[in-house]
Amino acid sequence: MAASETHNILETPTFDTPTKVLIVVAPYYNDVTDELVVGAKAEIEAAGATWDLIEVPGALEVPTAIAIADRTSNFDGFVALGCVIRGETTHYDTVCNDSSRAITLMGLSGLCIGNGILTVETKSQAVVRAQAKGQNKGGGAAAAALHLVALSRKWSASPKDVGFHSDAIRIAGKTTGPTTA
Template structure:
């Protein structure tokens, strides 16, 4: 069983500048969501990060809230939290697939996102994964976001390009070029 396996965990990143993270949570299953948030907040605070939490109606709205914040605010990264428990209809598949796909697309567009939206067969699985003193998937999602923020900061500084830049160096006219 996967729950009994040991997994390698990366060392927590360290930051020389403050980190601000948005936790976007769908509290549809309130007790599970509260555990996820508790774990995420503890992980962020252990890294010295500040955080804000916003609640949205469901898992499909979590990526939308993150997209809005990424466009309109000044967060360094995001933690997506919620829980989808399989029901009797295919709605489960739609919510799982679409929320996951949307979060992945946000990440590919440059938003450092830790995905802690649980997709489980039953409530017992959700409770086991969410428990902050147990599997702590909320804390894991926060740590993932922190690692992605660290990579963004490492690689985010402007670098010289390849080719030529108009209006190069000192004494050059606007029509001269410098090698980048």
């Protein structure tokens, strides 16, 4: 990414009700992930939300930890953080693809997850992307999770009786049309 490029960045949402976000980090390259965490925490706090942080051994464990937390806790959103640097084997491809795929599938099932697992060729690329006062990919992942939480809350507050029902029509809370006995 060229330093002269500009990007449209959405304003961070704020919340009227308590919002709790879990940051799950794989600190394999802790100098990189420490910066990702700094950016994520700042973004979450700027939205008026709170955070908890857990560490897991590697990027492949991040989605599993999120799935466990979703089943057993009360988090509104999740931030996945880590760093995978290409090595000499195909393990890089497996870790990148499988962690990303798992996070995407959980997102498609309704979880609000910001993916900040860096996948880079070199350590220097990771450092540039992680710096909270630079590209701030940790803050970007937290912002993504917060936007999804806000969107989820917006749509979950909508009445469920909106839309076309092919077998019945709702009028003033009563159903008319075909019924089964």
